[in-house]
Amino acid sequence: MPKKEIELPYRVSYLSILDENGQLDKELEPDIPEDLLLKLHRGMLLARRFDERMLTLQRQGKIGTFAPIKGQEASQLGAVALLEPSDWLVPSFREMPSELWRGKKMENILLVYGGYNEGGHIPSDLNDLPVSIPVGTHPLHAAGIAYAMKYRGKKDVAMTFFGDGATSEGDFFEAMNFASVYQVPLIFVCQNNQWAISVPRSKQTRSRTLAQKALAFDMPCIQVDGNDILAVYAAAKEAVERARSGGGPTLMECITYRMSVHTTADDPKRYRTDEEVAEWEKRDPLVRFQKYLKDKGLLSDEKIQAVDEEVKSEVKAAEGRWEEITRKTPDPLDMFEHLYAETPPHLLEQRAELERELAEKRKEADNG
Amino acid sequence: MTNGVETLRKVTYREAVREAIREAMQKDTRVFLMGEDVGHYGGCFAVSKGLLEEFGPERIRDTPLSESGFVGAGIGAALGGMRPIVEIMTVNFSLLAADQIINNAAVYLHMSGGLFNVPLVIRSATGGGRQVGAQHSRSLEGWFAHIPGIKVLSPATVEDARGMLWTALEDPDPVLIFENSGLYNMEGMLPAGAGAVDIDRARVRREGKDITLISYSASLFKSLDAAEILSREGIEAEVIDLRSLRPLDEKTFLDSVAKTHRALVVDEGWRTGSLAAEISARIMEGAFYELDAPVERLCSAEVPMPYAKHLEEAALPQVDKIVDLARKMVKADG
Numbered sequence: 001m002p003k004k005e006i007e008l009p010y011r012v013s014y015l016s017i018l019d020e021n022g023q024l025d026k027e028l029e030p031d032i033p034e035d036l037l038l039k040l041h042r043g044m045l046l047a048r049r050f051d052e053r054m055l056t057l058q059r060q061g062k063i064g065t066f067a068p069i070k071g072q073e074a075s076q077l078g079a080v081a082l083l084e085p086s087d088w089l090v091p092s093f094r095e096m097p098s099e100l101w102r103g104k105k106m107e108n109i110l111l112v113y114g115g116y117n118e119g120g121h122i123p124s125d126l127n128d129l130p131v132s133i134p135v136g137t138h139p140l141h142a143a144g145i146a147y148a149m150k151y152r153g154k155k156d157v158a159m160t161f162f163g164d165g166a167t168s169e170g171d172f173f174e175a176m177n178f179a180s181v182y183q184v185p186l187i188f189v190c191q192n193n194q195w196a197i198s199v200p201r202s203k204q205t206r207s208r209t210l211a212q213k214a215l216a217f218d219m220p221c222i223q224v225d226g227n228d229i230l231a232v233y234a235a236a237k238e239a240v241e242r243a244r245s246g247g248g249p250t251l252m253e254c255i256t257y258r259m260s261v262h263t264t265a266d267d268p269k270r271y272r273t274d275e276e277v278a279e280w281e282k283r284d285p286l287v288r289f290q291k292y293l294k295d296k297g298l299l300s301d302e303k304i305q306a307v308d309e310e311v312k313s314e315v316k317a318a319e320g321r322w323e324e325i326t327r328k329t330p331d332p333l334d335m336f337e338h339l340y341a342e343t344p345p346h347l348l349e350q351r352a353e354l355e356r357e358l359a360e361k362r363k364e365a366d367n368g
Numbered sequence: 369m370t371n372g373v374e375t376l377r378k379v380t381y382r383e384a385v386r387e388a389i390r391e392a393m394q395k396d397t398r399v400f401l402m403g404e405d406v407g408h409y410g411g412c413f414a415v416s417k418g419l420l421e422e423f424g425p426e427r428i429r430d431t432p433l434s435e436s437g438f439v440g441a442g443i444g445a446a447l448g449g450m451r452p453i454v455e456i457m458t459v460n461f462s463l464l465a466a467d468q469i470i471n472n473a474a475v476y477l478h479m480s481g482g483l484f485n486v487p488l489v490i491r492s493a494t495g496g497g498r499q500v501g502a503q504h505s506r507s508l509e510g511w512f513a514h515i516p517g518i519k520v521l522s523p524a525t526v527e528d529a530r531g532m533l534w535t536a537l538e539d540p541d542p543v544l545i546f547e548n549s550g551l552y553n554m555e556g557m558l559p560a561g562a563g564a565v566d567i568d569r570a571r572v573r574r575e576g577k578d579i580t581l582i583s584y585s586a587s588l589f590k591s592l593d594a595a596e597i598l599s600r601e602g603i604e605a606e607v608i609d610l611r612s613l614r615p616l617d618e619k620t621f622l623d624s625v626a627k628t629h630r631a632l633v634v635d636e637g638w639r640t641g642s643l644a645a646e647i648s649a650r651i652m653e654g655a656f657y658e659l660d661a662p663v664e665r666l667c668s669a670e671v672p673m674p675y676a677k678h679l680e681e682a683a684l685p686q687v688d689k690i691v692d693l694a695r696k697m698v699k700a701d702g
């Protein structure tokens with residue numbers, strides 16, 4: 001009756017290709033077409049500028065609370081770049097760069113945070129789910145979607161994003177278990193940005209990595225430098241190919257940093273030091289990628305400047321369209337829309353009641 | 369006390385809750401607070417600010433992000449002889465712990481033949497009106513009040529915010545306390561020696577003879593504002609603050625209806641299958657022959673809370689709607 005080690009099918013590895021000083025590991029460099037490299041750069045810059053603009057709009061009181069993404073551009077775009085248009089994106093509430101990459105319009109994002117239901121509309125040719133506020137419950141939906149794709153014999157995969165904090169929720173483990181038991185085509189992309197509001201990663205779990213949580217389900221996993229878009233891309237490529245070819249789910253942990261506030265209602269000075277933020281600023285994913293592209297001769301400072309101007313004017317144009325739409329303030333009666341496929345009688349009654357009230361008020365106002 | 373006049377001091381609702389936690393922690397070493405961001409951050413609504421510095425991380429515990437986890441562990445700690453105060457950031461996220469609350473905390477005593485009681489207190493913010501959308505704005509306290517085995521409190525005044533916690537901690541059974549997030553900044557006067565209050569009786573917050581407005585939590589203040597406006601028109605509304613949603617103190621509102629003969633329930637919850645429905649049924653059962661008009665209910669529109677400000681305002685009960693409805697009810701029979 002020996003006591004012996006049990007071999008698990010997978011181990012945890014860590015992947016970094018372009019380090020924080022912009023040093024490239026030539027051996028590991030993924031083969032990314034030039035136009036995609038430039039598109040990724042543009043996507044990162046657009047997300048950065050749009051995020052900055054949204055923060056300003058929020059401070060001016062023009063939009064409500066939102067979750068900034070600064071610092072997480074690479075750890076998202078490196079992964080979503082692998083998706084085909086018909087694949088599924090199942091986001092949390094901090095995935096603006098991914099959503100823009102997939103084709104969601106900036107004015108629609110502004111509409112959401114400006115408080116208009118219209119903004120929730122997702123382009124109908126996309127299989128992208130809306131933001132999910134309850135932390136960590138949506139990876140289960142991704143598991144179910146991936147199961148449906150497999151059952152229906154489709155080649156589509158699902159990719160779900162969630163934070164380090166979300167890995168403490170039971171639903172996350174249930175999602176991994178389900179996905180692994182049924183070997184569904186799903187990529188779990190954890191955005192380990194070191195903080196869950198004020199709770200640091202170290203207090204979230206005692207595990208050395210978040211990636212290793214997959215080992216309990218005999219699921220392949222990898223930890224990558226999330227601020228290195230090449231590493232994120234390389235890891236996601238492997239995971240997406242595995243999923244698409246019937247090899248089942250993967251957990252990716254992207255090590256990144258929330259460079260801004262948790263949400264615009266938060267003040268991070270209450271729980272983290274300026275020195276910590278400064279350390280991470282040195283690892284800025286955008287700066288690092290720009291250096292790589294310059295070294296490759298694909299970009300120059302002038303070209304970067306030009307792209308920057310372009311994306312800024314794109315943001316501005318979207319803002320203009322958004323303002324145009326909001327000028328036509330939606331009717332409060334809109335709240336009864338989209339609750340059921342067909343609005344049932346009791347809601348029609350409540351709607352009619354509100355309509356009468358609004359009409360009465362208008363009459364009173366008109367009469368003086 | 370000076371010259372027989374009690375000294376009053378102004379505090380916010382938030383400070384009142386904090387004082388209550390502090391006092392409980394000082395009085396009883398078995399009491400501890402746990403939840404998301406309650407430590408360094410001082411709680412999502414800044415209720416526990418400063419308590420970590422005062423009591424240390426053993427007693428003010430930041431938990432991993434796991435509602436089912438820390439509520440379940442709270443049940444265990446209560447069984448193990450502690451007096452936990454578990455903070456669920458908002459009632460919306462209590463849904464991830466619904467099994468622990470409803471299927472476990474509420475039935476332990478029963479399932480163990482009276483052997484194991486669960487002296488657990490859960491505090492949670494509730495309510496809409498802050499423009500944070502459907503998944504952030506629910507009012508589910510009436511829904512929890514449906515569950516036998518737990519008590520459900522809804523402090524509206526600073527005095528109750530200050531006083532209910534200790535009584536809840538002394539209660540041998542699980543108690544849920546819902547704090548409407550719109551009230552945290554509200555200021556009120558607290559007597560210098562303010563302390564524990566009862567947690568089982570409703571209160572008449574304003575006397576009147578023409579109609580009874582029955583409400584709780586943030587809706588209480590809308591009802592009081594409405595009563596003020598009605599009074600200028602010569603309609604005297606009596607305003608009742610339920611305070612405890614389970615058990616319901618029906619005697620207080622039935623007595624009031626016997627006096628005013630009309631009842632309007634104001635409730636931020638949804639109308640169908642609601643606490644407002646329950647109160648209306650109790651009036652039918654206990655005061656039907658006193659009524660001069662049908663009982664009416666003013667609840668939130670039966671939709672997920674909209675994000676847009678003007679839509680959200682239209683979805684929630686508002687002062688002008690209370691006034692309109694109350695006026696109609698009183699005028700209907702002269």
Ligand SMILES: Cc1ncc(C[n+]2csc(CCOP(=O)(O)OP(=O)(O)O)c2C)c(N)n1
Pocket residue numbers: 094133134135136162163164165166167191193195196197258262404433435457461464
């Ligand atoms: C179930 C649930 N509990 C609590 C919250 C409140 N909350 C919103 S975001 C957040 C932290 C999430 O941290 P993480 O998963 O690391 O994602 P990040 O915000 O860092 O992107 C918390 C506690 C929530 N939205 N849902």
Ligand SMILES: [Mg+2]
Pocket residue numbers: 163164165191192193194195196197
């Ligand atoms: Mg995080």
